[in-house]
Amino acid sequence: MTRGRKIQATAELEVRLLREGITESVHHAQAVICDDRGRLLLCAGSPETATFARSVLKPFQAIAVTASGTLERFNLSDRDLAIICSSHRGTIEQVRQVFNILWRSDVDPTALQCPIPDGKQSRLQYNCSGKHAGMLAVSQQLGYPLNNYLHYNHPVQQLILSKLAELLKNPAEEFIPARDDCGAPTYFMQLRQLAWLYAQLASGGNLDMERILRAMTHHPTMVAGEGEFDTELMRLTEGELVSKTGAEGVQCIGRVGEGMGLAIKVMDGAKRAKYAIAIHVLRQMGWISPSIAENLAETYITLGRYKRLEVAGDLSML
Incomplete structure:
Protein backbone atom coordinates (compact mmCIF):
# COMPACT_ATOMS: atom_id res chain seq x y z
CA MET A 1 0.00 0.00 0.00
CA THR A 2 2.81 2.36 0.76
CA ARG A 3 5.45 0.66 -1.37
CA GLY A 4 8.27 3.05 -2.27
CA ARG A 5 7.10 5.97 -0.15
CA LYS A 6 7.57 6.60 3.56
CA ILE A 7 4.76 8.57 5.19
CA GLN A 8 5.79 11.06 7.85
CA ALA A 9 4.38 10.41 11.32
CA THR A 10 2.30 12.85 13.38
CA ALA A 11 2.17 13.16 17.17
CA GLU A 12 0.95 10.10 19.07
CA LEU A 13 -2.00 10.08 21.44
CA GLU A 14 -1.29 9.85 25.16
CA VAL A 15 -3.45 8.20 27.80
CA ARG A 16 -2.80 9.16 31.41
CA LEU A 17 -4.05 7.30 34.44
CA LEU A 18 -4.88 9.97 37.01
CA ARG A 19 -5.21 9.20 40.70
CA GLU A 20 -7.04 12.10 42.32
CA GLY A 21 -5.85 14.25 39.43
CA ILE A 22 -2.18 13.26 39.61
CA THR A 23 -0.60 11.29 36.76
CA GLU A 24 0.36 7.79 37.89
CA SER A 25 0.88 5.97 34.57
CA VAL A 26 1.11 6.91 30.88
CA HIS A 27 0.28 4.93 27.73
CA HIS A 28 1.14 5.98 24.18
CA ALA A 29 -1.12 5.06 21.27
CA GLN A 30 -1.45 5.46 17.53
CA ALA A 31 -4.65 5.68 15.50
CA VAL A 32 -5.53 5.79 11.81
CA ILE A 33 -8.73 6.50 9.88
CA CYS A 34 -9.11 5.40 6.24
CA ASP A 35 -11.94 5.30 3.74
CA ASP A 36 -13.08 2.22 1.84
CA ARG A 37 -10.73 3.03 -1.06
CA GLY A 38 -7.74 2.87 1.26
CA ARG A 39 -7.19 6.62 1.35
CA LEU A 40 -5.69 7.92 4.58
CA LEU A 41 -7.97 10.52 6.17
CA LEU A 42 -6.57 11.20 9.65
CA CYS A 43 -3.74 9.90 11.77
CA ALA A 44 -2.02 10.11 15.15
CA GLY A 45 1.41 8.49 14.98
CA SER A 46 2.40 6.53 11.88
CA PRO A 47 -0.14 4.77 9.64
CA GLU A 48 2.64 2.35 8.70
CA THR A 49 3.04 1.11 12.27
CA ALA A 50 2.58 -2.67 12.14
CA THR A 51 1.10 -5.03 14.69
CA PHE A 52 -0.39 -8.49 14.73
CA ALA A 53 -4.07 -8.13 13.90
CA ARG A 54 -5.11 -10.66 16.55
CA SER A 55 -8.89 -10.86 17.01
CA VAL A 56 -9.76 -7.81 14.90
CA LEU A 57 -9.11 -10.17 11.98
CA LYS A 58 -12.09 -12.41 12.84
CA PRO A 59 -14.74 -10.69 10.66
CA PHE A 60 -12.43 -11.15 7.66
CA GLN A 61 -11.61 -14.75 8.51
CA ALA A 62 -15.39 -15.21 8.52
CA ILE A 63 -15.54 -14.25 4.82
CA ALA A 64 -14.53 -17.85 4.14
CA VAL A 65 -17.90 -18.80 5.66
CA THR A 66 -20.01 -16.30 3.72
CA ALA A 67 -18.19 -16.77 0.40
CA SER A 68 -18.16 -20.57 0.33
CA GLY A 69 -21.85 -21.41 0.57
CA THR A 70 -21.34 -22.73 4.11
CA LEU A 71 -24.16 -20.62 5.58
CA GLU A 72 -26.68 -21.93 3.06
CA ARG A 73 -25.45 -25.53 3.11
CA PHE A 74 -25.81 -25.88 6.87
CA ASN A 75 -28.61 -23.34 7.37
CA LEU A 76 -26.53 -21.15 9.69
CA SER A 77 -28.08 -17.97 11.08
CA ASP A 78 -26.82 -14.45 11.67
CA ARG A 79 -26.36 -15.39 15.34
CA ASP A 80 -24.06 -18.20 14.22
CA LEU A 81 -22.13 -15.78 12.03
CA ALA A 82 -21.83 -13.27 14.90
CA ILE A 83 -20.31 -15.90 17.22
CA ILE A 84 -17.86 -16.85 14.44
CA CYS A 85 -16.65 -13.21 14.55
CA SER A 86 -16.57 -13.09 18.33
CA SER A 87 -14.19 -12.98 21.25
CA HIS A 88 -16.86 -14.29 23.58
CA ARG A 89 -16.97 -14.84 27.33
CA GLY A 90 -17.96 -18.48 27.28
CA THR A 91 -21.48 -17.94 28.62
CA ILE A 92 -24.00 -20.76 28.27
CA GLU A 93 -25.78 -18.85 25.48
CA GLN A 94 -22.55 -18.28 23.55
CA VAL A 95 -21.28 -21.84 24.00
CA ARG A 96 -24.61 -23.20 22.76
CA GLN A 97 -24.30 -21.02 19.66
CA VAL A 98 -20.84 -22.43 18.88
CA PHE A 99 -22.15 -25.96 19.43
CA ASN A 100 -25.03 -25.20 17.04
CA ILE A 101 -22.55 -24.44 14.22
CA LEU A 102 -20.74 -27.75 14.75
CA TRP A 103 -23.97 -29.74 15.11
CA ARG A 104 -25.47 -28.33 11.93
CA SER A 105 -22.18 -28.93 10.10
CA ASP A 106 -21.99 -32.53 11.38
CA VAL A 107 -18.62 -31.85 13.04
CA ASP A 108 -17.85 -33.35 16.44
CA PRO A 109 -16.77 -30.77 19.06
CA THR A 110 -13.62 -32.84 19.64
CA ALA A 111 -12.40 -31.51 16.25
CA LEU A 112 -11.87 -28.07 17.83
CA GLN A 113 -8.16 -27.35 18.28
CA CYS A 114 -8.39 -24.15 20.34
CA PRO A 115 -7.26 -24.44 23.98
CA ILE A 116 -9.44 -25.29 26.96
CA PRO A 117 -9.66 -22.13 29.13
CA ASP A 118 -8.17 -22.30 32.61
CA GLY A 119 -10.73 -23.62 35.06
CA LYS A 120 -13.11 -24.77 32.31
CA GLN A 121 -13.95 -28.19 30.89
CA SER A 122 -14.48 -27.62 27.18
CA ARG A 123 -12.84 -26.01 24.16
CA LEU A 124 -16.30 -24.66 23.33
CA GLN A 125 -15.79 -22.19 26.19
CA TYR A 126 -12.62 -20.68 24.70
CA ASN A 127 -13.16 -17.12 23.46
CA CYS A 128 -12.13 -18.01 19.88
CA SER A 129 -14.19 -21.21 19.61
CA GLY A 130 -16.69 -19.56 17.25
CA LYS A 131 -13.93 -18.72 14.78
CA HIS A 132 -12.64 -22.29 14.95
CA ALA A 133 -16.14 -23.68 14.47
CA GLY A 134 -16.50 -21.51 11.36
CA MET A 135 -13.21 -22.82 9.93
CA LEU A 136 -14.34 -26.39 10.56
CA ALA A 137 -17.73 -25.74 8.95
CA VAL A 138 -16.04 -24.34 5.82
CA SER A 139 -13.71 -27.33 5.72
CA GLN A 140 -16.70 -29.68 5.97
CA GLN A 141 -18.53 -27.79 3.22
CA LEU A 142 -15.60 -27.83 0.81
CA GLY A 143 -14.33 -31.31 1.62
CA TYR A 144 -11.13 -30.18 3.31
CA PRO A 145 -9.50 -32.28 6.06
CA LEU A 146 -10.57 -31.39 9.59
CA ASN A 147 -7.58 -32.64 11.56
CA ASN A 148 -5.12 -29.95 10.42
CA TYR A 149 -7.36 -26.93 9.75
CA LEU A 150 -4.97 -24.59 11.64
CA HIS A 151 -1.93 -25.28 9.47
CA TYR A 152 -0.74 -22.29 7.44
CA ASN A 153 -1.03 -24.26 4.20
CA HIS A 154 -4.45 -25.79 4.92
CA PRO A 155 -6.93 -24.85 2.16
CA VAL A 156 -9.23 -22.99 4.56
CA GLN A 157 -6.32 -20.81 5.75
CA GLN A 158 -5.23 -20.22 2.18
CA LEU A 159 -8.81 -19.22 1.31
CA ILE A 160 -8.81 -16.69 4.16
CA LEU A 161 -5.43 -15.34 3.06
CA SER A 162 -6.62 -14.96 -0.53
CA LYS A 163 -9.62 -12.93 0.65
CA LEU A 164 -7.35 -10.62 2.70
CA ALA A 165 -5.02 -10.19 -0.25
CA GLU A 166 -7.96 -9.32 -2.50
CA LEU A 167 -9.37 -6.74 -0.07
CA LEU A 168 -6.02 -5.06 0.51
CA LYS A 169 -4.80 -5.39 -3.08
CA ASN A 170 -1.58 -6.91 -1.84
CA PRO A 171 0.10 -10.18 -2.93
CA ALA A 172 -0.73 -13.01 -0.54
CA GLU A 173 2.91 -14.04 -0.25
CA GLU A 174 3.78 -10.64 1.28
CA PHE A 175 1.63 -11.20 4.38
CA ILE A 176 3.62 -12.18 7.48
CA PRO A 177 1.84 -14.88 9.53
CA ALA A 178 2.22 -15.99 13.14
CA ARG A 179 0.20 -18.14 15.52
CA ASP A 180 -2.43 -16.40 17.61
CA ASP A 181 -2.92 -17.68 21.18
CA CYS A 182 -5.73 -19.92 19.94
CA GLY A 183 -3.42 -21.60 17.39
CA ALA A 184 -4.96 -20.06 14.25
CA PRO A 185 -2.87 -17.88 11.92
CA THR A 186 -2.94 -14.13 12.37
CA TYR A 187 -1.02 -11.56 10.33
CA PHE A 188 1.42 -8.70 10.92
CA MET A 189 -0.34 -5.71 9.36
CA GLN A 190 -0.09 -1.94 9.18
CA LEU A 191 -2.64 0.16 11.07
CA ARG A 192 -3.55 1.67 7.72
CA GLN A 193 -4.41 -1.78 6.38
CA LEU A 194 -6.56 -2.59 9.42
CA ALA A 195 -8.41 0.73 9.10
CA TRP A 196 -8.97 0.02 5.39
CA LEU A 197 -10.40 -3.42 6.16
CA TYR A 198 -12.90 -1.95 8.62
CA ALA A 199 -13.83 0.81 6.19
CA GLN A 200 -14.67 -1.88 3.64
CA LEU A 201 -16.61 -3.91 6.20
CA ALA A 202 -18.62 -0.82 7.17
CA SER A 203 -19.29 0.30 3.60
CA GLY A 204 -21.71 -2.52 2.83
CA GLY A 205 -20.42 -2.67 -0.74
CA ASN A 206 -19.34 -6.32 -0.58
CA LEU A 207 -22.17 -8.85 -0.22
CA ASP A 208 -20.03 -11.36 1.66
CA MET A 209 -19.04 -8.71 4.20
CA PHE A 229 -16.81 -2.64 25.03
CA ASP A 230 -17.69 -3.98 21.56
CA THR A 231 -21.13 -5.11 22.67
CA GLU A 232 -21.94 -1.89 24.49
CA LEU A 233 -20.69 0.38 21.69
CA MET A 234 -22.67 -1.44 18.99
CA ARG A 235 -25.76 -1.60 21.19
CA LEU A 236 -25.66 2.10 22.11
CA THR A 237 -25.09 3.22 18.51
CA GLU A 238 -27.86 0.91 17.22
CA GLY A 239 -25.88 -0.43 14.28
CA GLU A 240 -24.18 2.81 13.25
CA LEU A 241 -20.77 1.43 14.30
CA VAL A 242 -19.22 -2.02 14.01
CA SER A 243 -16.56 -2.72 16.63
CA LYS A 244 -14.04 -5.48 17.30
CA THR A 245 -11.31 -5.63 19.89
CA GLY A 246 -8.01 -7.47 19.66
CA ALA A 247 -5.35 -8.41 22.19
CA GLU A 248 -2.26 -6.29 22.90
CA GLY A 249 -3.98 -2.92 22.64
CA VAL A 250 -5.60 -3.31 19.21
CA GLN A 251 -9.10 -1.94 18.50
CA CYS A 252 -10.92 -1.42 15.19
CA ILE A 253 -14.22 0.34 14.46
CA GLY A 254 -16.12 0.98 11.24
CA ARG A 255 -18.60 3.79 10.51
CA VAL A 256 -21.48 1.90 8.91
CA GLY A 257 -22.76 3.20 5.61
CA GLU A 258 -20.05 5.85 5.31
CA GLY A 259 -17.13 3.58 4.43
CA MET A 260 -14.70 4.78 7.10
CA GLY A 261 -12.58 2.64 9.39
CA LEU A 262 -10.58 3.37 12.54
CA ALA A 263 -7.63 1.30 13.78
CA ILE A 264 -6.00 1.85 17.19
CA LYS A 265 -2.81 0.40 18.66
CA VAL A 266 -1.72 1.07 22.24
CA MET A 267 2.01 0.61 22.11
CA ASP A 268 2.36 -1.13 25.48
CA GLY A 269 -0.68 -3.33 24.81
CA ALA A 270 -2.86 -1.88 27.60
CA LYS A 271 -6.50 -2.84 27.25
CA ARG A 272 -7.83 0.05 29.33
CA ALA A 273 -6.06 2.64 27.19
CA LYS A 274 -7.52 1.51 23.86
CA TYR A 275 -11.08 1.99 25.08
CA ALA A 276 -10.29 5.50 26.32
CA ILE A 277 -8.67 6.28 22.95
CA ALA A 278 -11.67 4.91 21.07
CA ILE A 279 -14.14 7.06 23.02
CA HIS A 280 -11.92 10.12 22.57
CA VAL A 281 -11.59 9.64 18.80
CA LEU A 282 -15.24 8.70 18.23
CA ARG A 283 -16.32 11.83 20.07
CA GLN A 284 -13.85 13.97 18.11
CA MET A 285 -15.12 12.53 14.80
CA GLY A 286 -18.78 12.93 15.74
CA TRP A 287 -19.35 9.18 15.37
CA ILE A 288 -20.99 9.06 18.80
CA SER A 289 -23.19 11.58 20.56
CA PRO A 290 -22.13 13.33 23.80
CA SER A 291 -24.65 11.21 25.72
CA ILE A 292 -23.23 7.95 24.36
CA ALA A 293 -19.69 9.16 25.07
CA GLU A 294 -20.70 9.97 28.64
CA ASN A 295 -22.37 6.59 29.04
CA LEU A 296 -19.25 4.76 27.85
CA ALA A 297 -16.97 6.98 29.93
CA GLU A 298 -18.70 5.89 33.13
CA THR A 299 -17.45 2.36 32.56
CA TYR A 300 -14.24 2.69 30.53
CA ILE A 301 -12.74 6.04 31.60
CA THR A 302 -13.85 6.44 35.23
CA LEU A 303 -12.10 3.43 36.77
CA GLY A 304 -13.12 3.91 40.38
CA ARG A 305 -13.68 6.45 43.07
CA TYR A 306 -10.13 7.80 42.93
CA LYS A 307 -8.85 7.19 39.42
CA ARG A 308 -9.76 7.91 35.82
CA LEU A 309 -8.20 7.99 32.38
CA GLU A 310 -7.48 11.15 30.39
CA VAL A 311 -6.55 11.28 26.70
CA ALA A 312 -4.31 14.00 25.27
CA GLY A 313 -3.86 14.68 21.56
CA ASP A 314 -5.96 14.58 18.41
CA LEU A 315 -5.91 12.98 14.99
CA SER A 316 -4.66 15.21 12.20
CA MET A 317 -4.21 15.17 8.44
CA LEU A 318 -0.80 14.22 7.06
Whole structure:
Protein backbone atom coordinates (compact mmCIF):
# COMPACT_ATOMS: atom_id res chain seq x y z
CA MET A 1 0.00 0.00 0.00
CA THR A 2 2.81 2.36 0.76
CA ARG A 3 5.45 0.66 -1.37
CA GLY A 4 8.27 3.05 -2.27
CA ARG A 5 7.10 5.97 -0.15
CA LYS A 6 7.57 6.60 3.56
CA ILE A 7 4.76 8.57 5.19
CA GLN A 8 5.79 11.06 7.85
CA ALA A 9 4.38 10.41 11.32
CA THR A 10 2.30 12.85 13.38
CA ALA A 11 2.17 13.16 17.17
CA GLU A 12 0.95 10.10 19.07
CA LEU A 13 -2.00 10.08 21.44
CA GLU A 14 -1.29 9.85 25.16
CA VAL A 15 -3.45 8.20 27.80
CA ARG A 16 -2.80 9.16 31.41
CA LEU A 17 -4.05 7.30 34.44
CA LEU A 18 -4.88 9.97 37.01
CA ARG A 19 -5.21 9.20 40.70
CA GLU A 20 -7.04 12.10 42.32
CA GLY A 21 -5.85 14.25 39.43
CA ILE A 22 -2.18 13.26 39.61
CA THR A 23 -0.60 11.29 36.76
CA GLU A 24 0.36 7.79 37.89
CA SER A 25 0.88 5.97 34.57
CA VAL A 26 1.11 6.91 30.88
CA HIS A 27 0.28 4.93 27.73
CA HIS A 28 1.14 5.98 24.18
CA ALA A 29 -1.12 5.06 21.27
CA GLN A 30 -1.45 5.46 17.53
CA ALA A 31 -4.65 5.68 15.50
CA VAL A 32 -5.53 5.79 11.81
CA ILE A 33 -8.73 6.50 9.88
CA CYS A 34 -9.11 5.40 6.24
CA ASP A 35 -11.94 5.30 3.74
CA ASP A 36 -13.08 2.22 1.84
CA ARG A 37 -10.73 3.03 -1.06
CA GLY A 38 -7.74 2.87 1.26
CA ARG A 39 -7.19 6.62 1.35
CA LEU A 40 -5.69 7.92 4.58
CA LEU A 41 -7.97 10.52 6.17
CA LEU A 42 -6.57 11.20 9.65
CA CYS A 43 -3.74 9.90 11.77
CA ALA A 44 -2.02 10.11 15.15
CA GLY A 45 1.41 8.49 14.98
CA SER A 46 2.40 6.53 11.88
CA PRO A 47 -0.14 4.77 9.64
CA GLU A 48 2.64 2.35 8.70
CA THR A 49 3.04 1.11 12.27
CA ALA A 50 2.58 -2.67 12.14
CA THR A 51 1.10 -5.03 14.69
CA PHE A 52 -0.39 -8.49 14.73
CA ALA A 53 -4.07 -8.13 13.90
CA ARG A 54 -5.11 -10.66 16.55
CA SER A 55 -8.89 -10.86 17.01
CA VAL A 56 -9.76 -7.81 14.90
CA LEU A 57 -9.11 -10.17 11.98
CA LYS A 58 -12.09 -12.41 12.84
CA PRO A 59 -14.74 -10.69 10.66
CA PHE A 60 -12.43 -11.15 7.66
CA GLN A 61 -11.61 -14.75 8.51
CA ALA A 62 -15.39 -15.21 8.52
CA ILE A 63 -15.54 -14.25 4.82
CA ALA A 64 -14.53 -17.85 4.14
CA VAL A 65 -17.90 -18.80 5.66
CA THR A 66 -20.01 -16.30 3.72
CA ALA A 67 -18.19 -16.77 0.40
CA SER A 68 -18.16 -20.57 0.33
CA GLY A 69 -21.85 -21.41 0.57
CA THR A 70 -21.34 -22.73 4.11
CA LEU A 71 -24.16 -20.62 5.58
CA GLU A 72 -26.68 -21.93 3.06
CA ARG A 73 -25.45 -25.53 3.11
CA PHE A 74 -25.81 -25.88 6.87
CA ASN A 75 -28.61 -23.34 7.37
CA LEU A 76 -26.53 -21.15 9.69
CA SER A 77 -28.08 -17.97 11.08
CA ASP A 78 -26.82 -14.45 11.67
CA ARG A 79 -26.36 -15.39 15.34
CA ASP A 80 -24.06 -18.20 14.22
CA LEU A 81 -22.13 -15.78 12.03
CA ALA A 82 -21.83 -13.27 14.90
CA ILE A 83 -20.31 -15.90 17.22
CA ILE A 84 -17.86 -16.85 14.44
CA CYS A 85 -16.65 -13.21 14.55
CA SER A 86 -16.57 -13.09 18.33
CA SER A 87 -14.19 -12.98 21.25
CA HIS A 88 -16.86 -14.29 23.58
CA ARG A 89 -16.97 -14.84 27.33
CA GLY A 90 -17.96 -18.48 27.28
CA THR A 91 -21.48 -17.94 28.62
CA ILE A 92 -24.00 -20.76 28.27
CA GLU A 93 -25.78 -18.85 25.48
CA GLN A 94 -22.55 -18.28 23.55
CA VAL A 95 -21.28 -21.84 24.00
CA ARG A 96 -24.61 -23.20 22.76
CA GLN A 97 -24.30 -21.02 19.66
CA VAL A 98 -20.84 -22.43 18.88
CA PHE A 99 -22.15 -25.96 19.43
CA ASN A 100 -25.03 -25.20 17.04
CA ILE A 101 -22.55 -24.44 14.22
CA LEU A 102 -20.74 -27.75 14.75
CA TRP A 103 -23.97 -29.74 15.11
CA ARG A 104 -25.47 -28.33 11.93
CA SER A 105 -22.18 -28.93 10.10
CA ASP A 106 -21.99 -32.53 11.38
CA VAL A 107 -18.62 -31.85 13.04
CA ASP A 108 -17.85 -33.35 16.44
CA PRO A 109 -16.77 -30.77 19.06
CA THR A 110 -13.62 -32.84 19.64
CA ALA A 111 -12.40 -31.51 16.25
CA LEU A 112 -11.87 -28.07 17.83
CA GLN A 113 -8.16 -27.35 18.28
CA CYS A 114 -8.39 -24.15 20.34
CA PRO A 115 -7.26 -24.44 23.98
CA ILE A 116 -9.44 -25.29 26.96
CA PRO A 117 -9.66 -22.13 29.13
CA ASP A 118 -8.17 -22.30 32.61
CA GLY A 119 -10.73 -23.62 35.06
CA LYS A 120 -13.11 -24.77 32.31
CA GLN A 121 -13.95 -28.19 30.89
CA SER A 122 -14.48 -27.62 27.18
CA ARG A 123 -12.84 -26.01 24.16
CA LEU A 124 -16.30 -24.66 23.33
CA GLN A 125 -15.79 -22.19 26.19
CA TYR A 126 -12.62 -20.68 24.70
CA ASN A 127 -13.16 -17.12 23.46
CA CYS A 128 -12.13 -18.01 19.88
CA SER A 129 -14.19 -21.21 19.61
CA GLY A 130 -16.69 -19.56 17.25
CA LYS A 131 -13.93 -18.72 14.78
CA HIS A 132 -12.64 -22.29 14.95
CA ALA A 133 -16.14 -23.68 14.47
CA GLY A 134 -16.50 -21.51 11.36
CA MET A 135 -13.21 -22.82 9.93
CA LEU A 136 -14.34 -26.39 10.56
CA ALA A 137 -17.73 -25.74 8.95
CA VAL A 138 -16.04 -24.34 5.82
CA SER A 139 -13.71 -27.33 5.72
CA GLN A 140 -16.70 -29.68 5.97
CA GLN A 141 -18.53 -27.79 3.22
CA LEU A 142 -15.60 -27.83 0.81
CA GLY A 143 -14.33 -31.31 1.62
CA TYR A 144 -11.13 -30.18 3.31
CA PRO A 145 -9.50 -32.28 6.06
CA LEU A 146 -10.57 -31.39 9.59
CA ASN A 147 -7.58 -32.64 11.56
CA ASN A 148 -5.12 -29.95 10.42
CA TYR A 149 -7.36 -26.93 9.75
CA LEU A 150 -4.97 -24.59 11.64
CA HIS A 151 -1.93 -25.28 9.47
CA TYR A 152 -0.74 -22.29 7.44
CA ASN A 153 -1.03 -24.26 4.20
CA HIS A 154 -4.45 -25.79 4.92
CA PRO A 155 -6.93 -24.85 2.16
CA VAL A 156 -9.23 -22.99 4.56
CA GLN A 157 -6.32 -20.81 5.75
CA GLN A 158 -5.23 -20.22 2.18
CA LEU A 159 -8.81 -19.22 1.31
CA ILE A 160 -8.81 -16.69 4.16
CA LEU A 161 -5.43 -15.34 3.06
CA SER A 162 -6.62 -14.96 -0.53
CA LYS A 163 -9.62 -12.93 0.65
CA LEU A 164 -7.35 -10.62 2.70
CA ALA A 165 -5.02 -10.19 -0.25
CA GLU A 166 -7.96 -9.32 -2.50
CA LEU A 167 -9.37 -6.74 -0.07
CA LEU A 168 -6.02 -5.06 0.51
CA LYS A 169 -4.80 -5.39 -3.08
CA ASN A 170 -1.58 -6.91 -1.84
CA PRO A 171 0.10 -10.18 -2.93
CA ALA A 172 -0.73 -13.01 -0.54
CA GLU A 173 2.91 -14.04 -0.25
CA GLU A 174 3.78 -10.64 1.28
CA PHE A 175 1.63 -11.20 4.38
CA ILE A 176 3.62 -12.18 7.48
CA PRO A 177 1.84 -14.88 9.53
CA ALA A 178 2.22 -15.99 13.14
CA ARG A 179 0.20 -18.14 15.52
CA ASP A 180 -2.43 -16.40 17.61
CA ASP A 181 -2.92 -17.68 21.18
CA CYS A 182 -5.73 -19.92 19.94
CA GLY A 183 -3.42 -21.60 17.39
CA ALA A 184 -4.96 -20.06 14.25
CA PRO A 185 -2.87 -17.88 11.92
CA THR A 186 -2.94 -14.13 12.37
CA TYR A 187 -1.02 -11.56 10.33
CA PHE A 188 1.42 -8.70 10.92
CA MET A 189 -0.34 -5.71 9.36
CA GLN A 190 -0.09 -1.94 9.18
CA LEU A 191 -2.64 0.16 11.07
CA ARG A 192 -3.55 1.67 7.72
CA GLN A 193 -4.41 -1.78 6.38
CA LEU A 194 -6.56 -2.59 9.42
CA ALA A 195 -8.41 0.73 9.10
CA TRP A 196 -8.97 0.02 5.39
CA LEU A 197 -10.40 -3.42 6.16
CA TYR A 198 -12.90 -1.95 8.62
CA ALA A 199 -13.83 0.81 6.19
CA GLN A 200 -14.67 -1.88 3.64
CA LEU A 201 -16.61 -3.91 6.20
CA ALA A 202 -18.62 -0.82 7.17
CA SER A 203 -19.29 0.30 3.60
CA GLY A 204 -21.71 -2.52 2.83
CA GLY A 205 -20.42 -2.67 -0.74
CA ASN A 206 -19.34 -6.32 -0.58
CA LEU A 207 -22.17 -8.85 -0.22
CA ASP A 208 -20.03 -11.36 1.66
CA MET A 209 -19.04 -8.71 4.20
CA GLU A 210 -22.49 -7.11 4.32
CA ARG A 211 -23.86 -10.30 5.88
CA ILE A 212 -21.04 -10.27 8.45
CA LEU A 213 -21.68 -6.60 9.23
CA ARG A 214 -25.39 -7.24 9.74
CA ALA A 215 -24.73 -10.24 11.98
CA MET A 216 -22.33 -8.32 14.23
CA THR A 217 -24.43 -5.17 14.60
CA HIS A 218 -27.73 -7.07 15.04
CA HIS A 219 -26.30 -9.51 17.59
CA PRO A 220 -23.70 -7.54 19.58
CA THR A 221 -24.03 -9.78 22.64
CA MET A 222 -22.71 -12.69 20.59
CA VAL A 223 -19.67 -10.66 19.47
CA ALA A 224 -18.37 -10.05 23.02
CA GLY A 225 -20.81 -10.13 25.93
CA GLU A 226 -22.70 -8.05 28.46
CA GLY A 227 -20.54 -5.20 29.72
CA GLU A 228 -17.85 -5.69 27.07
CA PHE A 229 -16.81 -2.64 25.03
CA ASP A 230 -17.69 -3.98 21.56
CA THR A 231 -21.13 -5.11 22.67
CA GLU A 232 -21.94 -1.89 24.49
CA LEU A 233 -20.69 0.38 21.69
CA MET A 234 -22.67 -1.44 18.99
CA ARG A 235 -25.76 -1.60 21.19
CA LEU A 236 -25.66 2.10 22.11
CA THR A 237 -25.09 3.22 18.51
CA GLU A 238 -27.86 0.91 17.22
CA GLY A 239 -25.88 -0.43 14.28
CA GLU A 240 -24.18 2.81 13.25
CA LEU A 241 -20.77 1.43 14.30
CA VAL A 242 -19.22 -2.02 14.01
CA SER A 243 -16.56 -2.72 16.63
CA LYS A 244 -14.04 -5.48 17.30
CA THR A 245 -11.31 -5.63 19.89
CA GLY A 246 -8.01 -7.47 19.66
CA ALA A 247 -5.35 -8.41 22.19
CA GLU A 248 -2.26 -6.29 22.90
CA GLY A 249 -3.98 -2.92 22.64
CA VAL A 250 -5.60 -3.31 19.21
CA GLN A 251 -9.10 -1.94 18.50
CA CYS A 252 -10.92 -1.42 15.19
CA ILE A 253 -14.22 0.34 14.46
CA GLY A 254 -16.12 0.98 11.24
CA ARG A 255 -18.60 3.79 10.51
CA VAL A 256 -21.48 1.90 8.91
CA GLY A 257 -22.76 3.20 5.61
CA GLU A 258 -20.05 5.85 5.31
CA GLY A 259 -17.13 3.58 4.43
CA MET A 260 -14.70 4.78 7.10
CA GLY A 261 -12.58 2.64 9.39
CA LEU A 262 -10.58 3.37 12.54
CA ALA A 263 -7.63 1.30 13.78
CA ILE A 264 -6.00 1.85 17.19
CA LYS A 265 -2.81 0.40 18.66
CA VAL A 266 -1.72 1.07 22.24
CA MET A 267 2.01 0.61 22.11
CA ASP A 268 2.36 -1.13 25.48
CA GLY A 269 -0.68 -3.33 24.81
CA ALA A 270 -2.86 -1.88 27.60
CA LYS A 271 -6.50 -2.84 27.25
CA ARG A 272 -7.83 0.05 29.33
CA ALA A 273 -6.06 2.64 27.19
CA LYS A 274 -7.52 1.51 23.86
CA TYR A 275 -11.08 1.99 25.08
CA ALA A 276 -10.29 5.50 26.32
CA ILE A 277 -8.67 6.28 22.95
CA ALA A 278 -11.67 4.91 21.07
CA ILE A 279 -14.14 7.06 23.02
CA HIS A 280 -11.92 10.12 22.57
CA VAL A 281 -11.59 9.64 18.80
CA LEU A 282 -15.24 8.70 18.23
CA ARG A 283 -16.32 11.83 20.07
CA GLN A 284 -13.85 13.97 18.11
CA MET A 285 -15.12 12.53 14.80
CA GLY A 286 -18.78 12.93 15.74
CA TRP A 287 -19.35 9.18 15.37
CA ILE A 288 -20.99 9.06 18.80
CA SER A 289 -23.19 11.58 20.56
CA PRO A 290 -22.13 13.33 23.80
CA SER A 291 -24.65 11.21 25.72
CA ILE A 292 -23.23 7.95 24.36
CA ALA A 293 -19.69 9.16 25.07
CA GLU A 294 -20.70 9.97 28.64
CA ASN A 295 -22.37 6.59 29.04
CA LEU A 296 -19.25 4.76 27.85
CA ALA A 297 -16.97 6.98 29.93
CA GLU A 298 -18.70 5.89 33.13
CA THR A 299 -17.45 2.36 32.56
CA TYR A 300 -14.24 2.69 30.53
CA ILE A 301 -12.74 6.04 31.60
CA THR A 302 -13.85 6.44 35.23
CA LEU A 303 -12.10 3.43 36.77
CA GLY A 304 -13.12 3.91 40.38
CA ARG A 305 -13.68 6.45 43.07
CA TYR A 306 -10.13 7.80 42.93
CA LYS A 307 -8.85 7.19 39.42
CA ARG A 308 -9.76 7.91 35.82
CA LEU A 309 -8.20 7.99 32.38
CA GLU A 310 -7.48 11.15 30.39
CA VAL A 311 -6.55 11.28 26.70
CA ALA A 312 -4.31 14.00 25.27
CA GLY A 313 -3.86 14.68 21.56
CA ASP A 314 -5.96 14.58 18.41
CA LEU A 315 -5.91 12.98 14.99
CA SER A 316 -4.66 15.21 12.20
CA MET A 317 -4.21 15.17 8.44
CA LEU A 318 -0.80 14.22 7.06
